[in-house]
Amino acid sequence: MTALSPLAPACFPALPVLKGVRLASHACGVRYAGRTDLLLVELDPGSRVAGVFTRSLTASAPVEWCRKAVAGGRARLLVVNSGNANAFTGSAGVASVRRTVDQAAALIGCAAEEVTVSSTGTIGVRLPDEKITAAFGAVHAKLAGDAWEEAARAIMTTDTYPKGATRTASIDGVTVTINGIAKGSGMIAPDMATMLSYVFTDADIAAPALQALLSEGVKGSFNAITVDSDTSTSDTLLLFATAQAGNAPVADAADPRLADFKAKLFDLLRDLAHQVVRDGEGASKFVSIAVTGADSDQAAHIIAMAIANSPLVKTAIAGEDANWGRIVMAVGKAGQKADRDRLTIRIGGVLVAEKGEAAEGYDETPVAAHMKGQDIAIEVDLGLGAGRAQVWTCDLTHAYIDINGSYRT
Amino acid sequence: MTALSPLAPACFPALPVLKGVRLASHACGVRYAGRTDLLLVELDPGSRVAGVFTRSLTASAPVEWCRKAVAGGRARLLVVNSGNANAFTGSAGVASVRRTVDQAAALIGCAAEEVTVSSTGTIGVRLPDEKITAAFGAVHAKLAGDAWEEAARAIMTTDTYPKGATRTASIDGVTVTINGIAKGSGMIAPDMATMLSYVFTDADIAAPALQALLSEGVKGSFNAITVDSDTSTSDTLLLFATAQAGNAPVADAADPRLADFKAKLFDLLRDLAHQVVRDGEGASKFVSIAVTGADSDQAAHIIAMAIANSPLVKTAIAGEDANWGRIVMAVGKAGQKADRDRLTIRIGGVLVAEKGEAAEGYDETPVAAHMKGQDIAIEVDLGLGAGRAQVWTCDLTHAYIDINGSYRT
Numbered sequence: 102m103t104a105l106s107p108l109a110p111a112c113f114p115a116l117p118v119l120k121g122v123r124l125a126s127h128a129c130g131v132r133y134a135g136r137t138d139l140l141l142v143e144l145d146p147g148s149r150v151a152g153v154f155t156r157s158l159t160a161s162a163p164v165e166w167c168r169k170a171v172a173g174g175r176a177r178l179l180v181v182n183s184g185n186a187n188a189f190t191g192s193a194g195v196a197s198v199r200r201t202v203d204q205a206a207a208l209i210g211c212a213a214e215e216v217t218v219s220s221t222g223t224i225g226v227r228l229p230d231e232k233i234t235a236a237f238g239a240v241h242a243k244l245a246g247d248a249w250e251e252a253a254r255a256i257m258t259t260d261t262y263p264k265g266a267t268r269t270a271s272i273d274g275v276t277v278t279i280n281g282i283a284k285g286s287g288m289i290a291p292d293m294a295t296m297l298s299y300v301f302t303d304a305d306i307a308a309p310a311l312q313a314l315l316s317e318g319v320k321g322s323f324n325a326i327t328v329d330s331d332t333s334t335s336d337t338l339l340l341f342a343t344a345q346a347g348n349a350p351v352a353d354a355a356d357p358r359l360a361d362f363k364a365k366l367f368d369l370l371r372d373l374a375h376q377v378v379r380d381g382e383g384a385s386k387f388v389s390i391a392v393t394g395a396d397s398d399q400a401a402h403i404i405a406m407a408i409a410n411s412p413l414v415k416t417a418i419a420g421e422d423a424n425w426g427r428i429v430m431a432v433g434k435a436g437q438k439a440d441r442d443r444l445t446i447r448i449g450g451v452l453v454a455e456k457g458e459a460a461e462g463y464d465e466t467p468v469a470a471h472m473k474g475q476d477i478a479i480e481v482d483l484g485l486g487a488g489r490a491q492v493w494t495c496d497l498t499h500a501y502i503d504i505n506g507s508y509r510t
Numbered sequence: 511m512t513a514l515s516p517l518a519p520a521c522f523p524a525l526p527v528l529k530g531v532r533l534a535s536h537a538c539g540v541r542y543a544g545r546t547d548l549l550l551v552e553l554d555p556g557s558r559v560a561g562v563f564t565r566s567l568t569a570s571a572p573v574e575w576c577r578k579a580v581a582g583g584r585a586r587l588l589v590v591n592s593g594n595a596n597a598f599t600g601s602a603g604v605a606s607v608r609r610t611v612d613q614a615a616a617l618i619g620c621a622a623e624e625v626t627v628s629s630t631g632t633i634g635v636r637l638p639d640e641k642i643t644a645a646f647g648a649v650h651a652k653l654a655g656d657a658w659e660e661a662a663r664a665i666m667t668t669d670t671y672p673k674g675a676t677r678t679a680s681i682d683g684v685t686v687t688i689n690g691i692a693k694g695s696g697m698i699a700p701d702m703a704t705m706l707s708y709v710f711t712d713a714d715i716a717a718p719a720l721q722a723l724l725s726e727g728v729k730g731s732f733n734a735i736t737v738d739s740d741t742s743t744s745d746t747l748l749l750f751a752t753a754q755a756g757n758a759p760v761a762d763a764a765d766p767r768l769a770d771f772k773a774k775l776f777d778l779l780r781d782l783a784h785q786v787v788r789d790g791e792g793a794s795k796f797v798s799i800a801v802t803g804a805d806s807d808q809a810a811h812i813i814a815m816a817i818a819n820s821p822l823v824k825t826a827i828a829g830e831d832a833n834w835g836r837i838v839m840a841v842g843k844a845g846q847k848a849d850r851d852r853l854t855i856r857i858g859g860v861l862v863a864e865k866g867e868a869a870e871g872y873d874e875t876p877v878a879a880h881m882k883g884q885d886i887a888i889e890v891d892l893g894l895g896a897g898r899a900q901v902w903t904c905d906l907t908h909a910y911i912d913i914n915g916s917y918r919t
Contacts (some may be wrong), residue, residue: 189850329821429634479830497911
């Protein structure tokens with residue numbers, strides 16, 4: 102096991118019981134010994150679901166299944182295993198999903214399309230789904246409303262800590278709860294480090310509205326983080342709603358009654374996304390990159406990601422080197438409109454470069470001190486327009502090489 | 511100094527004297543102590559030039575100058591300094607180039623537009639051009655026809671060995687020579703590792719034809735290599751022709767008399783490009799990636815580069831792990847047309863995966879042996895069309911982090 106990330110939070114937050122959601126984990130031995138590797142979540146009848154998935158063109162069989170299942174908007178069960186991603190497993194992988202879904206549905210008497218499944222772990226190895234389905238009776242008997250931390254632990258792969266977050270929001274005067282868990286040591290990393298996240302609420306919101314909220318919320322959270330630029334075949338984010346909080350049903354994502362819920366949901370998604378970055382493989386620094394003054398928001402996002410994914414920027418940060426020249430390089434290679442002589446760069450709030458060269462009288466002392474901290478802030482203004490973006494990443498250290506360069510077996 | 515790359519060639523090749531080209535190097539103390547850091551090359555009157563430059567939108571002042579100078583098609587001098595890239599140096603950098611060019615032109619009485627300049631090294635620091643121009647008299651006095659290896663050494667930054675190559679070709683029965691030198695420890699890396707290459711020939715070929723040949727030749731050589739996906743602000747490739755070999759002048763790149771010249775030029779460019787990859791920062795393996803069966807050649811190139819730039823693929827190779835799942839991941843994230851179930855992957859010539867999963871009866875033993883070698887061959891067939899591409903890269907090791915994560919001063 103890898104040592105706990107130095108950027109880990111002090112503790113797993115206390116996630117409250119959420120009406121209509123019960124969870125349990127189990128050790129069924131898919132790959133790991135001596136730890137849980139199966140999560141089962143049961144949702145009361147009437148629950149809805151929305152989802153966002155990897156844009157990889159080599160997506161896994163579970164992702165393909167979920168895309169279809171989520172389109173129906175209804176959910177009763179979530180089944181997640183760790184240790185094997187059931188990705189690039191051909192027709193055998195599709196059959197594994199089918200058997201898992203059918204037997205899960207039989208367990209509680211729901212439709213197969215109300216079962217969502219995820220797998221995370223090694224890719225290219227056939228999933229021993231019989232180990233999972235054989236455990237269904239045992240894990241179902243353990244379902245409980247307060248098993249959130251155990252749930253977050255069961256889905257971990259190279260993660261060094263379980264990830265969870267909770268918020269409450271008001272919908273038309275009724276308090277609703279949002280709980281979320283996530284796993285991932287990158288966006289990223291098909292071999293044991295896919296990003297998975299499951300968010301649950303008791304709010305009564307229609308499935309199309311949930312989908313609209315989730316699709317918007319992912320932009321400023323999971324789609325604004327990167328560890329190593331590699332995109333998993335299995336990335337999955339699901340949002341379930343049990344509709345038991347007692348609020349008047351809301352059908353439209355633009356309904357003003359959802360304003361507070363939306364803000365709290367987005368905040369929770371960002372919290373979980375940050376926890377994934379803070380557990381990035383080998384991470385020793387958490388890096389915020391804000392780009393302003395770009396030609397468009399999209400251009401700003403592409404430039405911010407070029408900085409966040411640059412191995413030279415990331416190694417400089419690991420070395421606590423305020424090497425702003427590499428930031429200039431990353432802006433230049435992003436392929437978006439940029440004018441070298443209008444760039445402004447700040448590190449830790451200090452102006453380091455403007456007008457095409459180092460800022461006049463630039464004193465590196467406060468910036469060097471900032472680089473020694475755990476939270477690094479980089480701001481780039483293009484000086485061209487009103488486009489802006491914010492992304493988060495971590496540094497690139499020896500530990501990343503150790504984790505990813507070691508042989509699988 | 512970093513230790514010699516394990517992938518370095520046994521020796522610097524013997525580059526012959528080339529009619530109309532004289533070279534000299536000098537230690538003028540721009541940044542380094544105890545080594546040469548200035549290269550001067552003088553070309554006889556009547557020489558032509560063509561060039562290809564970085565696509566970075568934050569290109570350096572010398573690159574901007576060269577773009578203009580090369581457009582005129584004539585060249586008499588090349589001035590290159592190492593230690594300082596004169597990049598992101600604002601109006602001061604432009605003035606440095608102007609002073610350097612004007613004083614170089616005065617040295618031999620040519621037009622300023624016949625002087626090409628390059629700078630490589632730290633970025634964001636004003637170039638002490640007075641140290642360079644003060645050395646012009648001394649370096650000019652040393653010009654000689656056989657100073658190729660010294661020339662290749664003077665332009666090195668983080669390179670661990672000087673890079674050179676030579677070929678002869680026949681144009682309509684007349685033998686012509688092509689000599690080239692290069693520097694670079696990446697594509698890449700604005701801080702001390704820009705790619706620069708200068709190629710010289712005595713052939714009598716018109717400037718527009720030289721430009722057409724160079725623009726085509728760069729596709730299968732320098733634009734098909736990557737070390738770390740980062741693009742320098744200063745990448746420069748120049749092709750000079752002195753027209754003294756005695757062949758009948760050729761004005762059109764498509765002239766069949768240039769067939770052999772073109773083949774030899776492309777071979778030399780590829781040789782130099784491979785030498786750059788073999789000196790990639792921290793490289794311990796040279797990796798060839800061939801993609802076939804893609805929707806188009808461009809799609810094949812994008813997919814090949816996605817594999818070549820994937821930190822997860824590169825760390826797996828460093829760890830001698832035949833982790834083909836990461837190759838599938840990289841194909842999936844490239845954004846080009848791909849069908850998971852039609853992919854075929856070979857490593858070291860051995861079929862490892864097809865039809866959406868591990869190849870039937872796949873035995874990892876010969877592949878594991880291949881991974882222990884220095885030359886790694888990856889072949890990916892998309893099974894869709896006739897698009898193909900070939901790129902080269904190196905692995906990602908601890909030494910890369912050491913080189914790039916250490917503080918600049």
